[in-house]
Amino acid sequence: MSRETPKIPNATISRLVTYLRILESLEERGVNRTSSEQLAEEAQVTAFQVRKDLAYFGSYGTRGVGYTVQVLKRELRQILGLNRKWGLCIVGMGRLGQALADYPGFGETFELRAFFDVDPEKVGQRIRGIEVQHLNDLARTVAERHIEVGLVTVPAEAAQTVADQLVEAGVRGILNFAPVVLEVPKEVAVEYVDFLAGLSRLSFFILNPKWREEMMG
Amino acid sequence: MSRETPKIPNATISRLVTYLRILESLEERGVNRTSSEQLAEEAQVTAFQVRKDLAYFGSYGTRGVGYTVQVLKRELRQILGLNRKWGLCIVGMGRLGQALADYPGFGETFELRAFFDVDPEKVGQRIRGIEVQHLNDLARTVAERHIEVGLVTVPAEAAQTVADQLVEAGVRGILNFAPVVLEVPKEVAVEYVDFLAGLSRLSFFILNPKWREEMMG
Known part of the structure; x- marks a missing residue:
């Protein structure tokens, strides 16, 4: 395996799918611009996590300006390989x-x-x-x-x-x-x-609400 | 949030569920002992990852001896809150x-x-x-x-x-x-x-087999 290949966590790919879903929902609601903070809140992660996840694949958005919903959506669809059949x-x-x-x-x-x-x-x-x-x-x-x-x-x-x-x-x-x-x-x-597996995770997170908060924080 | 609370990644909880499933399968096949290497191979992660995931919740297994399938299964069920209705x-x-x-x-x-x-x-x-x-x-x-x-x-x-x-x-x-x-x-x-979301992740991993290997390595 080449040393140059970035080591992208599996969870990042799952979160990209979540961000894509949020962007689709924003687009449906007629929202044109968003921010790592907004994506983070809706995805229940930190804004740092959002920026880190996106940074694996290049530089998106402009500091202080945020992201164009449609553009980021298109980029994420391309990263995930959803721009094909x-x-x-x-x-x-x-x-x-x-x-x-x-x-x-x-x-x-x-x-x-x-x-x-x-x-x-x-x-x-x-x-x-x-x-x-x-x-x-x-x-x-x-x-x-x-x-x-x-x-x-x-x-x-x-x-x-x-x-x-x-x-x-x-x-x-x-x-x-x-x-x-x-x-x-x-x-x-x-x-x-x-x-x-989803039910088992639920069981854990219901019984360990503190860990749930930690993970989001 | 208290500083003493360990920050457990969400993915760890998902993997604990996978380890539990593997242990159940081993038990069905009449296997009594296992190792982080075996769990790792079946879960398609590294043995280091298995040990790290389990270490969040305490010390399991004996160096060089591995784990008792039934004991580790019971421990995981307890961690996940599955020992209740x-x-x-x-x-x-x-x-x-x-x-x-x-x-x-x-x-x-x-x-x-x-x-x-x-x-x-x-x-x-x-x-x-x-x-x-x-x-x-x-x-x-x-x-x-x-x-x-x-x-x-x-x-x-x-x-x-x-x-x-x-x-x-x-x-x-x-x-x-x-x-x-x-x-x-x-x-x-x-x-x-x-x-x-599962299909979208598949799409990514089919198109990026190298990243898939990296994540497992």
Whole structure:
């Protein structure tokens, strides 16, 4: 690994997403300018943290003047790679998979291109105009429809097998909703959507409000 | 804020949850002993990070001997406040709310005690033996059933109003699935389950594999 590569904390990337969400909300409310202080308050971090997070990627904003909402939003979308289209598939069309398929907020960036299941009652159904396919068709469909990211919404015990199949099929990233840690080759990125982890963090922060304040301070 | 309070990074709490999950998996596989190296490998962080994270909360394990899986698991559950019961409600019984209500993995710690919606077709339905109530009943039911945490699965535009009602009703924490930043008094904890944020992080890490390695290294 090169010494010049800055060591960017994982948490910074999460916060960039939060700042982006705040900027989108400001834009919707017709706000044109913002400051690290405003972003910090809404993101519940310090203004120093905001400036430090942004500084990893270059110099944004003008001292004493702050940021143009639209410009910073565009920059953050570019940093995060959201100024392109990503082809997605969902594996596991139970209630959670269906809830995701119905989700209206994918926007222009994330495009659902295929759904997979092994249940004969689900295979062949159409959701959003896309036919649910059998998992056996995964490799072919991932290649044909240029799918780069797989959302895994199968039960925990099936998640690793599905992940292996997605990797084999050539996806570059997996968003895992099953409550298991997945093993994938290091060239494949994995993110976890884990609401039990969220509940566990809540439990900690409810019982340790002082630490919560410290982290924000 | 007192100077003696250690400043524990938010990411540490997330990693503790990951370590706990790994320990549970090791225990299931009949493994009795582990090491910071093994935990690190499975959590995709460094062994130094594992030891540092645990050191915030005291001294665990013996140099050269490692950790007893069962003991460390119990300690982590205690640190996170998972050695007690938390009463939960879900507000918003659409597909996502129903998928959560069906989720088999809440365990002994998290207990679903009430479901709320405003849709007359949903109010009165029974899920897991619990009747879906109108949101108007929130305050009374939260008090009667000792509900401390609310899961918000309503559309984005309704989420802040629901959060206000949950806070007013006296919950201590909110797990928000709606893609908006919630404003709550500082004594209430909020965690976000945000799969679009997960997708955005994936997007970044797919496009910046080198940074991903750096963060792990």
